[in-house]
Structure formats: C-alpha cells, structure tokens
Amino acid sequence: MTDDSTDQREYDVVVIGGGPAGLTAGLYTTRLGHSTAVIERGGGRAAMMQDVHNLVGVTEDTSGNEFLETGREQLVAYGCDVIREFVSSAGETDDGRVRICGTDADYVADCVVLATGFDDVHPDPPLPRTGRGLHYCLHCDAYMFVDEPVYVMGSSESAAHVAAIMLNFTDDVDLLTRGDEPEWSDETATMLEDHPIDIVREEVTGVRNGEDGWLEALEFADGTEREYRGGFGMYGSEYHNGLAANLGCEINDDGTIAVDDHGRTSVDGIYAVGDVTPGHNQVPIALGEGAKAGIAIHWELREFPRELEETETAGPIRDEQVPGIPDELLEQAVEFHTYD
Numbered sequence: 001m002t003d004d005s006t007d008q009r010e011y012d013v014v015v016i017g018g019g020p021a022g023l024t025a026g027l028y029t030t031r032l033g034h035s036t037a038v039i040e041r042g043g044g045r046a047a048m049m050q051d052v053h054n055l056v057g058v059t060e061d062t063s064g065n066e067f068l069e070t071g072r073e074q075l076v077a078y079g080c081d082v083i084r085e086f087v088s089s090a091g092e093t094d095d096g097r098v099r100i101c102g103t104d105a106d107y108v109a110d111c112v113v114l115a116t117g118f119d120d121v122h123p124d125p126p127l128p129r130t131g132r133g134l135h136y137c138l139h140c141d142a143y144m145f146v147d148e149p150v151y152v153m154g155s156s157e158s159a160a161h162v163a164a165i166m167l168n169f170t171d172d173v174d175l176l177t178r179g180d181e182p183e184w185s186d187e188t189a190t191m192l193e194d195h196p197i198d199i200v201r202e203e204v205t206g207v208r209n210g211e212d213g214w215l216e217a218l219e220f221a222d223g224t225e226r227e228y229r230g231g232f233g234m235y236g237s238e239y240h241n242g243l244a245a246n247l248g249c250e251i252n253d254d255g256t257i258a259v260d261d262h263g264r265t266s267v268d269g270i271y272a273v274g275d276v277t278p279g280h281n282q283v284p285i286a287l288g289e290g291a292k293a294g295i296a297i298h299w300e301l302r303e304f305p306r307e308l309e310e311t312e313t314a315g316p317i318r319d320e321q322v323p324g325i326p327d328e329l330l331e332q333a334v335e336f337h338t339y340d
Helices: 019-029 066-076 138-145 158-169 186-193 242-246 283-301 308-314 327-338
Strands: 008-016 036-040 081-084 088-091 099-103 106-114 118-120 151-152 172-175 195-199 203-210 215-220 226-229 230-233 238-239 269-270
Touching: 008 019, 008 099, 008 283, 019 036, 019 066, 019 106, 036 106, 066 081, 066 327, 088 242, 106 283, 118 203, 138 158, 138 230, 151 158, 158 172, 158 186, 158 195, 269 283
Parallel strands: 008 036, 008 106, 036 081, 106 269, 151 172, 151 230, 172 195
Antiparallel strands: 088 099, 099 106, 118 238, 203 215, 215 226
C-alpha cells in the first residue's frame, strides 16, 4: 500500500540506474518523445573509472564521474528528470503499470528500465588501490600492462583463464591463490602447467606503492616480495537484481536478468540493460544496450501510426491530435533548437 501523503509522479518511462546504459536508455526515450525519469543513487562501477578507455570520441583524460556528469546534463537539457534517490521496491499497479517506491516519492510508469548493475566482489585486504594496481576489467585495462609484471588474484576457473589470457600482453604473469584451494578443473590445471604462469599460494601480507600511488610490489607470508605494475581481482560479482525479482522477471543462474536482444525481460513493460544483464561489461556495449532498449520502448509506447482497427472505430487522426510528443517535451524541444 502507498501512503496517501506520498508524493506520486507519473512518467511514460522510469529508468533505475544512472550508469552508461541507464543514461542512454533515458536519452533515447526522452528524445523520442516520452516523459522519462532516471532515478540513480550516484556512483556505480562507471563512476569509479579514473580514466575512460575504449570509447571513441572520449579521451582517456576523462574520468568516469566526468563522463557521467556530461551525460546527466545532456538528459536534463532534453527534458528528462534526473533524480538522485534510493529505490526500495517495485510492483504492479491496479491498472497494469509499474510503481517504483523511492525514499522521497513514488514513481508510476508504463515502462521501466532496470540498469542496476552489479558490484565486484573484492578480495580481502591488504590490497592495492583500486585503479592504481587493482583492476577488474580485463578488456578495459589489459592494455595498461603490456610488457609489465602482472598478477591475477583468485582461485576460480575464471582467475586461471584470465591469467592465461594476460600472456597475450606480457610474459610475466603470476596467479595468486592467497592460501585458498584451487577450484579449477583438472583440465584447467593442465592448461596452467602448459603455460608460463607462476602459481603463488602464500597469503598477501603487505602492499608497497610508489610515490604516484601506483602499486610497485606485493609482500607475502613467506617473507618474499614480488614486483607488479598491477593486476586483476577475480572473485565474482553480486548482481543488483532485487527489483527484477520484485517484478517477477526471470533471473539467470548466475544472477543476471534474462533479456532478449532489445533488453525486454520476461515481464511486459520491464526492460533491463547494462551490467545487470548477460554479456561483456563494457561502456560501449552498455551504450548500445541502452539505445536498443530506448528504441524498443518507443515502438511500444508511441502514439502513431494508430492501428487500422482503432482508426476504423474512432475515425481518422485529426490535426489537433498531432504531434504525439507531450506538451512539456514539445516546448523543451522547440527551446532546445532555438538555442542550437
């Protein structure tokens, strides 16, 4: 039940999550004429990026926070509401729409986009600084360690295979199990034996950083010290799929939300994009997923063309019924182009 005193705001589309995927979905639905709100807590994995990599047109002296802030400003300029608050739950309304319950208000929408992402599971301390020796994205950061000494931390199948993949970039790769028993298969053990990878089983007891804050070496329980430029923690992910579960969406065994090629979940009107869905966790891919979901939502919500049966019943579309874009977005678009 909703308290009668609770502020309720109605939109065509509500996007939950303000990372690259969520912002892009909101950008598309707003520019395609649908009243849209993006609700975000701030932060997230993209905000932690000290430098943006692999994004054409965005230079690497741009931080994740700068990249996201530019995106928020773009959305606001087109008439999207970007709201900073925490969403606690979601459910279906009596009329078949979706109610999003926030700390400060409730939001009712025809379509909802879940862009809630995940958290990397961090190894236990002592650790290098994130982004200055501890990394989580091979495809983003492997290039930084070409011909440098690198560690991969973990005891899983994924850790073993990432260590082998790093041999494409450097000939100095260590796999640090930190005293944990390996979880990889016999086949993977043979693969490791056939590749020049040192398996270091001792626990990490200390970290040595340079004056610039970058990792220089790790210290181990047996008293040894090994030099590294950086490495990757491979301990899995915790997916933020609670809202999807509230809404009855299908969840995959690994915790991701099941979606089709356009971000549609198993529940009508609910979409999911970005890191909370299966696939590579990359900013360019997140942008594409957000765009595809935004276009799919437009096809679902747009006013025109009307179905033939509808025009046969209600008559042809009259001049005063078009354009289909809401008045407030129409005014925003006219103002936007006036100053363009």
